Amino acid sequence: MDAWCRAMDAIYVFAVLLAVFWILVNLFYRRLRLAESGVVELHSYVILVFKKGVGWAPRPSRRIRVYNAASTLLYFLSLALFTYSALASVLGRLRTGSSGVVVLVPGVNIVGVDLLFFLASVSIAASLHEYLHAVFALRNGVPVKSYGVMLLLILPLAYVEVDEEAFRKAGRGGRIGVLSAGVAVNxxxxxxxMLLLSAMSSPIGVLVTGVEEGSPAYEHGVQVYDVIVSVNGTPVRGIGDIPVVRKLAKPTVLEVAVWRSGSGIVNLTIPIGVGDERIGVYLSPAPSTWLISSLGASAALAAYRFTMWMWIVNFSLALLNAAPLFVTDGGRVIGELAGEKWGRVINAASLLLFIAMILP
Structure with missing residues (x-):
C-alpha cells in the first residue's frame, strides 16, 4: 500500500510540474508573439513545433505503386494487431476484473537509464516515421513544404509538412501509401x-543487475552481472523461477549456479536464515553469454535494453498510429476508404475502444 501511495504521489507531482511547464510555454508563446516568426508553432496547447521551410520538389518513382501496396499491407497488419490487442484487453478485463493496459509515463514508471533508452527510441522511431512520410510523398508527386522537430508533452518528435493541395490531387492509392508509410516503417x-532481441537473449538465466549489501547473496559471493542459470538444480528461465525467500521454510540453503564472464559456471551455496526476507538481488532478463563475452557485461546489458525499448516503442507506435482515431494516420486512412461520414463513425468507435482499454 505504501509503495502504491508513493507511486501515486510521484504521478501527481509529475503531472503538476508538466502542467506548469506547458502553462509557461503558452504564456511565453503569446507574450513574445512567436507565431509571427513562422518558425515556431503551438498546437492544442501541448504540441510545440519548430519548423524550417525547405520546398522539396517531388521526385516521382516508377515503382511507387509497389511501395504503396507494401506500405498499405503493413498498415492493415498493424490495424489488425491493434484491433486484436484492444478487444483481447477489454474482454479480458470484463472476464477477470483486471486493470487496464499499463500506460508508460516517462519519469514515473520509466526512470534511470531506461528513460534515456526510451527517449532515444522514441526520437528514432518518430523521426523515421516522419521521414518515410516525406519520402513517399515525394515519390507520389507531392511536394514537402517544411520539416522540423516538435515536443509533444515531453516526447521529442519529428515533423514533416506536405503540400496539402497537391496531396488531395494525388490518387487515393497514393494518399493511402503516404499515410501508411510511417506505420509501415515502425x-x-x-x-x-524483435528478431535481434531474440538473437541477443539467453534462453536460460536471469542477469543480476544489483546486489544488496549485507544480504545473503552479497555475503556468499553473488556479483553484479552474474547470470543465474539454476537454483537447487532447477533451470532458471525467467525471473519468476527465482524462489521468493518470504515463502520458503527457513532456515534453508539455496544451491545457486551462476555463469560469470571470464570464469564460466560458478556454484554458490547461499544459506537463508530465519530472519532473512530477501535473497538480495536485482534481476533483469539476461543477454546471451556470447554477447556478454563479446561486449562486456555492462555494454551487453545496455545494448539488450536499448533493443528491447526499440521493439516496445516501434510496436506501440505502429499500433497506435494504425488505430482509426481522429488524430492518427489510421484515422485519415479510414477516412480515405470509408468516406468522411463513416470515417467519423469508425473513428469514434475506435476511440471508445481505446479508452476502455487504457482506463484503470
Missing part, C-alpha cells in the same frame, strides 16, 4: 528489433 523496425 512495424518493420519492431519486427527487426
Amino acid at each position: 512495424l518493420a523496425l519492431a519486427f527487426a528489433s
